[in-house]
Amino acid sequence: MKKIEAFIRHEAFDEIRDKLAAMGLPSMSISEVKGSGRQGGYTESYRGAKTTIFMRPKLKLEIALDDSDVERAVDVILEHAHTGEPGDGKIFIIPLDDAVRVRTGERGDVVLAPHSDDAPA
Amino acid sequence: MRQRSLRLGAAAAAVLLLGIPALAAAAAGPSPTDVAVNSMWVVIAAILVLFMQAGFAMLEIGLSRMKNSGAVAGKIVINLAITFLMFWAIGFALGFGDGNDFVGSAGWFLGNADAAGDTNSLGLFDFGNALAAYNLPVEAVFFFQAVFCAVSLAIVFGTMLDRTKFIAYIIFGVVFTGVIYPIVAHWTWGGGWLFQQGFLDFAGSSIVHLQGALAAIAGTLLLGPRLGKFREGKPQPIPGHSIPLAILGVLILWVGWMGFNPGSFLGAVGYNFADVAINTNLAAAAGVIGATIGSLVMFKTLDVSQMGNGAIAGLVAITAPCAFVDPWAAVVIGFVVGILVPALVVLVDKLKIDDPIGCIPVHGVSGVLGTLAVGLFATRDRLDALNLSGSEAGIFYGGGGHQLWVQVYGVAATIAFTFTASFILFALIKYTVGLRVSEEDEMAGLDISEHGMYGYPEQFIEVPGAFPESARSDGSSLFAGSKTATSSQ
Numbered sequence: 001m002k003k004i005e006a007f008i009r010h011e012a013f014d015e016i017r018d019k020l021a022a023m024g025l026p027s028m029s030i031s032e033v034k035g036s037g038r039q040g041g042y043t044e045s046y047r048g049a050k051t052t053i054f055m056r057p058k059l060k061l062e063i064a065l066d067d068s069d070v071e072r073a074v075d076v077i078l079e080h081a082h083t084g085e086p087g088d089g090k091i092f093i094i095p096l097d098d099a100v101r102v103r104t105g106e107r108g109d110v111v112l113a114p115h116s117d118d119a120p121a
Numbered sequence: 122m123r124q125r126s127l128r129l130g131a132a133a134a135a136v137l138l139l140g141i142p143a144l145a146a147a148a149a150g151p152s153p154t155d156v157a158v159n160s161m162w163v164v165i166a167a168i169l170v171l172f173m174q175a176g177f178a179m180l181e182i183g184l185s186r187m188k189n190s191g192a193v194a195g196k197i198v199i200n201l202a203i204t205f206l207m208f209w210a211i212g213f214a215l216g217f218g219d220g221n222d223f224v225g226s227a228g229w230f231l232g233n234a235d236a237a238g239d240t241n242s243l244g245l246f247d248f249g250n251a252l253a254a255y256n257l258p259v260e261a262v263f264f265f266q267a268v269f270c271a272v273s274l275a276i277v278f279g280t281m282l283d284r285t286k287f288i289a290y291i292i293f294g295v296v297f298t299g300v301i302y303p304i305v306a307h308w309t310w311g312g313g314w315l316f317q318q319g320f321l322d323f324a325g326s327s328i329v330h331l332q333g334a335l336a337a338i339a340g341t342l343l344l345g346p347r348l349g350k351f352r353e354g355k356p357q358p359i360p361g362h363s364i365p366l367a368i369l370g371v372l373i374l375w376v377g378w379m380g381f382n383p384g385s386f387l388g389a390v391g392y393n394f395a396d397v398a399i400n401t402n403l404a405a406a407a408g409v410i411g412a413t414i415g416s417l418v419m420f421k422t423l424d425v426s427q428m429g430n431g432a433i434a435g436l437v438a439i440t441a442p443c444a445f446v447d448p449w450a451a452v453v454i455g456f457v458v459g460i461l462v463p464a465l466v467v468l469v470d471k472l473k474i475d476d477p478i479g480c481i482p483v484h485g486v487s488g489v490l491g492t493l494a495v496g497l498f499a500t501r502d503r504l505d506a507l508n509l510s511g512s513e514a515g516i517f518y519g520g521g522g523h524q525l526w527v528q529v530y531g532v533a534a535t536i537a538f539t540f541t542a543s544f545i546l547f548a549l550i551k552y553t554v555g556l557r558v559s560e561e562d563e564m565a566g567l568d569i570s571e572h573g574m575y576g577y578p579e580q581f582i583e584v585p586g587a588f589p590e591s592a593r594s595d596g597s598s599l600f601a602g603s604k605t606a607t608s609s610q
Contacts, residue, residue: 047426051357
C-alpha cells in the first residue's frame with residue numbers, strides 16, 4: 001500500500017481525475033495549499049505599494065492505492081501535470097501501514113481496490 | 122417669534138451666497154408653483170445626497186479587509202443617525218440661523234414649535250437671514266444641509282478604518298456634526314465673515330470635503346497606522362477585500378453628486394442646474410482619465426481603486442467651482458486633480474500616514490485645489506447671473522488675483538479651525554475613552570471584537586447549514602441538486 005502526494009497546478013486536476021477515474025481509481029482527496037519552489041514569487045501592486053508573494057497556490061492531490069496501481073497513477077499525473085515550466089510541482093510516494101474503511105470496518109488491500117466511478121442511480 | 126435682532130447689514134442680506142436677488146424676490150413674493158417646483162428639486166437632490174452614504178459605505182467596505190466589513194457598515198449607519206439628530210438639535214441653528222459673523226444662534230430644533238406658526242403661508246424659511254430669500258420651506262433647506270453634513274462626517278473616518286473604537290465614532294460624530302461643521306458652514310453659507318469677503322464655495326469643496334479630510338488627518342495622526350502597514354519603514358500593501366464593491370461605491374457617489382452640486386442652487390426656478398450637472402460629470406470623467414494615466418506612468422499598472430479615486434477627486438474639486446466656471450475649465454480641473462492622485466497616495470505613504478481609501482488626496486488636496494480653482498476660472502458672466510457682485514472673476518478671465526487671494530485665506534481659515542478643533546477633540550477621546558482598539562482586537566478584526574458578529578461569517582466560523590451536505594449512500598439527498606455534484610462509493 002502506498003500513498004501518492006502530488007503537488008500540482010490547479011488547471012491539471014480535471015484531466016487527471018477523469019483519467020484516474022476511468023482506470024478505476026476515483027478515490028482521492030485534494031486540498032488547496034500554498035508553497036514555494038523553483039517557480040519564484042510574483043509582485044502584487046496595490047495603490048502604489050508593492051510586495052512580492054513567494055507562496056503560490058497549488059493543489060495537493062492525495063491518493064492511497066495498492067502497490068500494483070502506483071506506477072500507472074504516477075504516469076497519469078506526469079502526463080497531465082507536465083508543462084515543462086518551473087512550477088509543475090512534485091510527486092511523493094509514501095508507504096502505508098494499513099487502511100480502514102469507516103463504513104464497514106474492512107481493513108487492508110480490499111479498501112484500496114480499484115472500483116467503478118458510477119454515480120448511484 | 123422671529124429672530125431679527127441680530128440680522129446682518131442690509132447689503133449682506135441682499136447679496137445672497139448662491140441665489141437670486143433677495144429684495145426683489147421678497148417684494149414680488151414667490152408663487153406657490155415656484156415654491157413647489159423648488160421644493161421638488163431640492164428634496165430630490167437631498168435624497169440623492171442621502172444615497173451617497175451607501176456610496177461611502179461600499180467604497181470603504183470594499184477597500185477594508187473582510188474581518189472589518191461589518192464594523193465599517195455599522196460606522197456609516199450610526200454616523201448618519203447622529204448627524205440627523207445633532208443637526209436638527211443644534212447644528213442647523215449654529216450653521217444657518219441668524220447670529221453673528223462667526224456662528225448662528227437661531228432655529229434650535231428647527232425653530233421648535235414656532236416653525237408652523239411663525240412662517241408665512243408657504244412655509245418659507247425665515248429664521249436664517251442668509252437663506253431666508255430662497256423660495257423654499259425651512260424643512261427642505263434643513264434636509265439638504267443635513268445630508269451635506271452627513272457626507273462630511275462620512276469622509277472623516279475613511280483614514281481611520283480597521284482600528285478605531287466604535288465609541289470614538291460616536292463622540293466625534295456628535296461634536297463634529299453639532300458644532301465644528303456648522304461653524305465653518307456658517308462662515309460662508311450662513312452669511313458669515315467669509316461670505317462677506319466674497320469667498321466662493323458653491324457646493325462645498327472646502328466646507329464639506331476639506332473639513333472631512335482635515336478631521337481625518339487629525340484623527341489618523343493620533344491613531345497611527347494599521348498593524349503591518351509599515352514594515353521596516355516601507356509601506357506594505359493591505360489590499361481591500363472587494364474592488365467591485367469599492368467601484369460600486371464610487372459610482373453611487375458619482376450619481377449622488379448629481380444632487381450634491383446641481384441641488385446647491387437651493388432652488389430650480391430660474392437656475393440652469395443641468396449646466397452644473399454637466400460640469401460635474403465632465404470633471405469626474407477627466408478625473409478618471411487623469412488617475413488612470415497617473416497610475417500607468419507611476420506604477421506601470423492600471424490600479425482600479427485609484428481609477429475610482431480619480432473620479433471622486435474630480436467630483437470633489439469641481440464642487441466649489443461648478444456653477445462659476447465653463448465646461449472646459451471643469452475638464453482641466455478634474456484632469457489635474459485626477460493625475461495627481463497616484464503621486465499623492467505615494468506621498469501619503471512616504472509620510473507614514475495610513476490612509477486606506479485615499480481620503481487625504483481625494484477629499485483634502487482636491488478640496489483645496491478645487492476651492493482655489495474658483496480664483497482661476499470663475500467667469501464674470503456666471504457670477505453676475507448669480508448676483509455675486511461681491512466676488513471677482515478668476516485670473517484667466519481678467520479678474521486679477523483678488524478672488525484667488527480670497528479663496529486662499531478662506532481655505533487657510535478652514536484648515537486652521539477644523540484641523541485644530543478636530544485634533545483637540547480626537548486627543549480628548551484618545552486620552553479618555555481611547556481611540557484605538559487593542560492589538561489583539563485589531564488582529565481579530567473589529568467585526569468580532571467590537572460587534573460580536575462577522576460581516577461575512579462563513580469566511581471565519583462554522584455556520585449551521587452554510588454549506589451543502591453530501592449525498593447519502595442510497596442516493597437520496599437532503600438538497601435537490603447535490604446528487605449531481607457528489608457520488609458515493
